Each structure stands twice: as structure tokens, then as C-alpha cells.
Amino acid sequence: RLRKVDFVWVSPDYKSFEWFLNLLRQFEQEQENYLALNPNEKRFLDLHLYFTGIKHEDNIGNAPLELATRVFAQVAGHDIFTSLKSKTNFGRPSWEKIFNRFISGENASTSRDVSVFFCGPSSMGEAIKRESAICHFRYFEEKF
Secondary structure, three states: OOOOEEEEEEEOOHHHHHHHHHHHHHHHHHHHHHHHHOOOOOOOEEEEEEEOOOOOOOOHHHHHHHHHHHHHHHHHOOOOOOOOOOOEEEOOOOHHHHHHHHHHOOOOOOHHHOEEEEEOOHHHHHHHHHHHHHHOOEEEEEOO
16 A cells, blocks of 8 residues: 655756646645644655755755745745755755655555655666665666
């Protein structure tokens, strides 16, 4: 039985999300409505959006942009790039950190309960497949 979906989308810029944003907004709204009516239930969908065109660096380089986007989200209640409640991340995702959250976060699952479905460039697929094996997740991919 499916209990939780973590949807990770990696793209060079927000324009690649435009065709999909209305559907993602609907998912967020449905979840918000459901949780308001069912306060004992947990989140069933988390969106993780990454823009690789803006490199994430641990130095001062992106600090002003990250601060501005964080302040905007706090004031407006949504992401500056996508208008989603989910935060936009900069740079490439750390699959290790993401996958570890799946088995240690608020809605944690056991590794045998996690399946990873991937569609994208083969170099990214290899990294995800490798991390899936380390975490003992089932891995599935679609070639295009």
C-alpha cells in the first residue's frame, strides 16, 4: 500500500517546470485540504525541486539569493520561482541526504518499503541506482 511519495525533479531552470506546475499546485492543495480535515494523518506528498542552473555553493556566492528566496517564501507563503509551497533548491541534490531522510525522517519507512523510480540522464541514473543499492531500496528506471 502506497503511504508516501517524495517527488524529486531536477532541472536546469524553473522554465522546465512550467508545464507541470498547475498539477503540482493541485496536489499541494489536495494534501492541505485532506490534512485540515484529518489532523491525525501525516503528509503523503513532498516535492523536492532542484534547479541545477544555479549552482549551490557553501560559500557566500548564493547566500544573497538564498536569503531573498527564503524571506519571500516566509512573507508570501510560497516559493518565488514556482509559487508552490515547496521550496526550490539550487544545485544538484545530495542523493545520500535525500535517501537517508526517507528512512530517518518524520514519515520514515524501512528500507524494504522504499522504491525509487527514475527517468532521466544515464549519468544521474547511475548515481541514484548506486545510492539506492547502499540504502537497500528497490530501484526502477525508464530509459528515454
